[in-house]
Amino acid sequence: MNPEPMAMNDLPCxxxxxxxxxxxxxxxxxxxxxxxxxxxxxxxxLMLPQPAFEAFCQTHQVRWLDEGAESPASTTV
Structure with a gap:
């Protein structure tokens, strides 16, 4: 027996x-x-210029989901 999937409203946010x-x-x-x-x-x-991206990340105190990411100032590809 499969449980009913949770509605988005039931998930804690x-x-x-x-x-x-x-x-x-x-x-x-x-x-x-x-x-x-x-x-x-x-x-x-989203897309932002590098300086604005760094400010955005600092303002929002983000958690990084990138593997091995240490800061928004990583090298350009």
């Missing part, structure tokens, strides 16, 4: 938890990334 996953660092200085609040698997994709 801690809005104080914010997550970032860097998707790409572009040669033109833009950082393409996913940002999520509460649930790391529900995200929006």
């Amino acid at each position: 801690d809005v104080s938890r914010k997550f970032v996953r860097v998707l790409q660092r572009r040669g033109n200085g833009l950082v393409e990334f996913e940002f999520s609040i509460g649930w790391p698997e529900l995200a929006v994709e």
Whole structure:
């Protein structure tokens, strides 16, 4: 017997938890990334210039979802 799937409303959401996953660092200085609040698997994709991205991450005190990510100032691809 399979349990009923939980509705999205039944899942706890801690809005104080914010997550970032860097998707790409572009040669033109833009950082393409996913940002999520509460649930790391529900995200929006955003792009910001590197300095604005660093400020964004600091302001929101994000948790990194990238493997091996240490800071928003990682090297450009």
